[in-house]
Amino acid sequence: MVGEVLPVLKIEHLATPLIGPIDLELEAGSCTAVSGPSGAGKSLLLRAISDLDESTGSVSLNGKSREAYSAPDWRKHVAYIPAESGWWADRVKDHFKDTPELNDLLNTVGLPDAMDWQVSRLSTGERQRLALVRALQLNPDVLLLDEPTSALDPPSVERVEGVLKHQLADGKMLLLVSHDPEQPKRLGARHMHITAGKLTDAAVMESAQ
Amino acid sequence: MSSGYQALSYLDIVAASVFLILNAVFSIVLRLGLTKTLIVSALRMTVQLLLVGLVLKAIFQSGAIYWTLAAVAVMAVFAGREIWARQDRRLTGFWGPGLGAGAMLLAGIMVTVYALAGQIRPDPVWSPQYALPLFGMILGNTMTGVSLGLDTLHTSLFRGKRDVEAQLLLGCSRWDATRPVVRQALRSGFTPIINAMAATGVVSLPGMMTGQILSGVDPQEAVKYQLLIMFLIGGATGLGVLGSVFGSIARLTDSRHRLRLDRLSGGQKS
Numbered sequence A: 001m002v003g004e005v006l007p008v009l010k011i012e013h014l015a016t017p018l019i020g021p022i023d024l025e026l027e028a029g030s031c032t033a034v035s036g037p038s039g040a041g042k043s044l045l046l047r048a049i050s051d052l053d054e055s056t057g058s059v060s061l062n063g064k065s066r067e068a069y070s071a072p073d074w075r076k077h078v079a080y081i082p083a084e085s086g087w088w089a090d091r092v093k094d095h096f097k098d099t100p101e102l103n104d105l106l107n108t109v110g111l112p113d114a115m116d117w118q119v120s121r122l123s124t125g126e127r128q129r130l131a132l133v134r135a136l137q138l139n140p141d142v143l144l145l146d147e148p149t150s151a152l153d154p155p156s157v158e159r160v161e162g163v164l165k166h167q168l169a170d171g172k173m174l175l176l177v178s179h180d181p182e183q184p185k186r187l188g189a190r191h192m193h194i195t196a197g198k199l200t201d202a203a204v205m206e207s208a209q
Numbered sequence B: 001m002s003s004g005y006q007a008l009s010y011l012d013i014v015a016a017s018v019f020l021i022l023n024a025v026f027s028i029v030l031r032l033g034l035t036k037t038l039i040v041s042a043l044r045m046t047v048q049l050l051l052v053g054l055v056l057k058a059i060f061q062s063g064a065i066y067w068t069l070a071a072v073a074v075m076a077v078f079a080g081r082e083i084w085a086r087q088d089r090r091l092t093g094f095w096g097p098g099l100g101a102g103a104m105l106l107a108g109i110m111v112t113v114y115a116l117a118g119q120i121r122p123d124p125v126w127s128p129q130y131a132l133p134l135f136g137m138i139l140g141n142t143m144t145g146v147s148l149g150l151d152t153l154h155t156s157l158f159r160g161k162r163d164v165e166a167q168l169l170l171g172c173s174r175w176d177a178t179r180p181v182v183r184q185a186l187r188s189g190f191t192p193i194i195n196a197m198a199a200t201g202v203v204s205l206p207g208m209m210t211g212q213i214l215s216g217v218d219p220q221e222a223v224k225y226q227l228l229i230m231f232l233i234g235g236a237t238g239l240g241v242l243g244s245v246f247g248s249i250a251r252l253t254d255s256r257h258r259l260r261l262d263r264l265s266g267g268q269k270s
Helices: A042-049 A071-077 A102-108 A124-136 A154-169 B010-016 B018-029 B035-062 B065-085 B095-120 B128-159 B161-169 B179-199 B207-214 B219-252
Strands: A008-015 A022-027 A031-035 A056-061 A078-081 A142-146 A173-177 A190-195 A198-201 B089-091 B264-266
Touching: A008 A042, A008 A173, A022 A173, A022 A198, A031 A042, A042 A078, A042 A142, A042 A173, A071 A078, A071 B161, A078 A124, A078 B161, A102 A124, A102 A154, A124 A142, A124 A154, A142 A154, A154 A173, B010 B018, B018 B035, B035 B065, B035 B128, B065 B095, B065 B128, B089 B095, B089 B128, B089 B219, B095 B128, B095 B219, B128 B161, B128 B179, B128 B219, B128 B264, B179 B219, B207 B219
Parallel strands: A031 A173, A031 A190, A078 A142, A142 A173
Antiparallel strands: A008 A022, A008 A056, A190 A198, B089 B264
């Protein structure tokens, strides 16, 4: 492994006018959960990492800095899935690429027929799961998830967490915003706390998978 | 020009207003509450047009290029202000009034100069009798197109922020991610001129053609002039709308393919 860098997302002094400075390191196959009161900057942190909001400081993936990627390329490697997803066409299938693994992904989140549906008839929970599938199609190295299961019933939560665990086993890095105190535990996550735009280690647990 | 021209006296004008005054009377009797607006706008129109007639006559008689250019400048300022005023949400800073007016003027002046120098060829080429009405028609239509295009673009970008950002997050470029809103804005900016072209001659005769026919010009000659004008108007409107909409997208996104709605202000009307 000489000269080989372990896959890692490294965040140093990341700041916007509203949050930071924030330092954080995500390692391959690891999950980090962030919780905190509303307005503390959880979503802003994810937006800043994905370069959707202007920020200072440095973010790098596997030793290559964010600025060395084109912005669209960066977002394909570091995929941010907002709490409320956007849908720009009428038909669900116009939001997806026709890749071979699409059907498997749809099956695992429990929506095998979704490609025939209209966006206007989707429930919030269906949107949430489909937005995850859409992002997973990019095969990103890092997933930034903003409350990925907030609108789901318990069986669907289990399905989505199953997908996330699978991603972790695949060596992906997860950064998760969650209000469910049990979710970080179920995913074996390091638990961080954010208040007033500053990140602190909740030091609750650091359990292995 | 004057083969069949019937001159009007000021008394004729007063006589023509009798039906409008009748409407005002009805409004009072039926308590419609329209009397004041009706009378004020009729008086305002009268004063504006009388003044414009005086000014144009003076400019035509002087025939000087600087008076012509001064009139062009005044028209440009009013049209630019109108574009700005008709947008619910506007670009911040200099771009707010600057971009729409700039695109409109660039398209309007280019097309007007092209038509004067190439097809109409008056002597001198900037002859105010041709330049000013032509520029006015082109400018007025371009102004409508640009303000509709920008207003639609800014409103739908603001409302559709999440949809645009969803596409950016999936790795689309800023141009791909904004394509649905751009298409909507372009359609909205092009609609008036497309409708005008479709209805022209069937539903009503265009104003300029009517004017020429009333002043005794052969209808076929009037049609040629009208076609020339419609092509010029359509071309200038298209260029102005395209320029302003893509200019605004460039301003409302950045080189890291972010949506920059912080460069948009306003939204009082909604």
